[in-house]
Amino acid sequence: xxxxxxxxxxxxxxxxxVGACGSSVPSSQSLIQRASAxxxxxxxxxxxxxxxxxxxxxxxVKTLPNGDFSGQVDTVVPHSPxxxxxxxxxxxxxxxxxxxxxxxxxxxxxxxxxxPATTWVLQPAAVAARYRHSLAAFTGSGLAATLRRxxxxxxxxxxxxxxxxxxxxxxEKAAGSSLRLYIDRGSYELLQLTITGRRAIxxxxxxxxxxxxxxxxxxxxxxxxxxxxxxx
Numbered sequence: 001x002x003x004x005x006x007x008x009x010x011x012x013x014x015x016x017x018v019g020a021c022g023s024s025v026p027s028s029q030s031l032i033q034r035a036s037a038x039x040x041x042x043x044x045x046x047x048x049x050x051x052x053x054x055x056x057x058x059x060x061v062k063t064l065p066n067g068d069f070s071g072q073v074d075t076v077v078p079h080s081p082x083x084x085x086x087x088x089x090x091x092x093x094x095x096x097x098x099x100x101x102x103x104x105x106x107x108x109x110x111x112x113x114x115x116p117a118t119t120w121v122l123q124p125a126a127v128a129a130r131y132r133h134s135l136a137a138f139t140g141s142g143l144a145a146t147l148r149r150x151x152x153x154x155x156x157x158x159x160x161x162x163x164x165x166x167x168x169x170x171x172e173k174a175a176g177s178s179l180r181l182y183i184d185r186g187s188y189e190l191l192q193l194t195i196t197g198r199r200a201i202x203x204x205x206x207x208x209x210x211x212x213x214x215x216x217x218x219x220x221x222x223x224x225x226x227x228x229x230x231x232x
Contacts, residue, residue, distance in 0.1 A: 031168055035190045056075075064211060096121050099117045177196050
């Protein structure tokens, strides 16, 4: 009877111990690897902002695992109107709709009686590559390489919440800067990435798996600039 009483008393304590072991904090590397694998296979929306001197760039884009994306980019320079660009990237082609950008270039009309206010301009190959490269570091398979490159110091992991959502916080602090990753505790989706310091950037990820496709601009509203002659 005494042994049975001791067992009945100890059983709840054992259950608590086992439960605590099951909810232990995972390692930073395992979290980063799992999050990278999940993000490389999912579609999502990416909302973010960054600064270059006094210039602030904000963007909201929907992206697919293959690298295709569509969205809007706003560039704010002190004492100047906000420059807004709509961007669609499909394969190696990038289309930009920005009447203000054309106006700044002195372009008031386009060949074929195309309206600059509604016409998408196909970007030259080199410019298109820069557009895709700027986003590739934070999406798809490129995200894993970015995290490996930046997360080289001592990392801290703790359980937290982000806007009421259970998350793991992976944090690296250095002199004058920090990097924070908020990773969903259930799905391992990356919810937020924040870098402070000289190259500050803030990114939020949502709408996971809800982006079915990226649509090209209407065929009748695309302007293809002439290809420059070699050597010009």
